[in-house]
Amino acid sequence: MFTTPEEAESTFYEASRLADLALMMQVWSEDDDVxxxxxxxxxxxxxxAIQSSWGQIFNNGPLTIRPLRPVVIPGVxxxxxxxxxxxxxxxxxxxxxxxxxxxxxxxxxxxxxxxxLRHAAGAPRDADLFDLQxxxxxxH
Amino acid sequence: MFTTPEEAESTFYEASRLADLALMMQVWSEDDDVxxxxxxxxxxxxxxAIQSSWGQIFNNGPLTIRPLRPVVIPGVxxxxxxxxxxxxxxxxxxxxxxxxxxxxxxxxxxxxxxxxLRHAAGAPRDADLFDLQxxxxxxH
Numbered sequence: 496m497f498t499t500p501e502e503a504e505s506t507f508y509e510a511s512r513l514a515d516l517a518l519m520m521q522v523w524s525e526d527d528d529v530x531x532x533x534x535x536x537x538x539x540x541x542x543x544a545i546q547s548s549w550g551q552i553f554n555n556g557p558l559t560i561r562p563l564r565p566v567v568i569p570g571v572x573x574x575x576x577x578x579x580x581x582x583x584x585x586x587x588x589x590x591x592x593x594x595x596x597x598x599x600x601x602x603x604x605x606x607x608x609x610x611x612l613r614h615a616a617g618a619p620r621d622a623d624l625f626d627l628q629x630x631x632x633x634x635h
Numbered sequence: 636m637f638t639t640p641e642e643a644e645s646t647f648y649e650a651s652r653l654a655d656l657a658l659m660m661q662v663w664s665e666d667d668d669v670x671x672x673x674x675x676x677x678x679x680x681x682x683x684a685i686q687s688s689w690g691q692i693f694n695n696g697p698l699t700i701r702p703l704r705p706v707v708i709p710g711v712x713x714x715x716x717x718x719x720x721x722x723x724x725x726x727x728x729x730x731x732x733x734x735x736x737x738x739x740x741x742x743x744x745x746x747x748x749x750x751x752l753r754h755a756a757g758a759p760r761d762a763d764l765f766d767l768q769x770x771x772x773x774x775h
Contacts, residue, residue, distance in 0.1 A: 541769025629681030
């Protein structure tokens with residue numbers, strides 16, 4: 496049971512690092528309309544589709560996702576986080592790395608904070624260096 | 636003043652179609668931490684950065700974005716929509732089209748429903764044909 500969205504989110508990254516599917520699914524909401532979009536992937540709707548997809552990913556081994564520069568948009572019983580992610584994976588061609596933007600939306604329910612929506616997509620190479628923002632270096 | 640998230644969202648698409656920057660900015664929340672990520676673009680944080688970016692886009696003319704197959708995740712005073720978008724724009728090389736996934740997050744405040752976060756990114760060519768979901772053709 497996660498008492499903050501940050502706790503749920505850090506467990507998400509831990510589950511990826513450990514390739515632990517059971518832990519990963521503890522992070523996701525039990526609601527019907529959970530949605531996950533992997534970078535370059537087809538939209539996944541529902542726990543079974545999401546579990547199957549993470550199972551396939553973890554079959555290839557752990558996925559190291561380093562979250563950077565979160566922007567947090569708090570709501571009532573909800574919290575949206577927009578992060579930059581450094582993703583690295585071991586492939587037959589060696590370690591592959593990429594920058595992604597990820598939107599993680601958490602809802603608070605009877606079972607604590609859970610991930611209900613994740614939209615991850617490729618980001619420009621220099622996404623980790625700067626944002627275009629109204630008040631540079633103050634918001635973060 | 637938008638009384639539903641759907642009304643705010645349809646105004647977003649109308650503003651794109653009309654290249655109407657003032658209308659577009661009526662859709663966005665007055666909060667400091669509004670975030671917009673265009674497909675392939677750098678993360679934009681704050682109303683001024685977002686307004687500047689849409690201004691540049693509209694300088695090139697209208698943008699026809701046709702929203703399809705929304706998945707709506709309702710919350711308390713919030714609503715997250717994950718859509719497929721057919722984007723078409725007129726360029727010197729003719730009409731260019733692309734599929735995108737977009738996450739639009741709306742919050743309800745004293746000024747009604749407003750867009751507080753938009754994350755749009757390229758989607759696979761066949762994204763408009765199907766999702767990977769638990770209960771095909773029932774949820775939508």
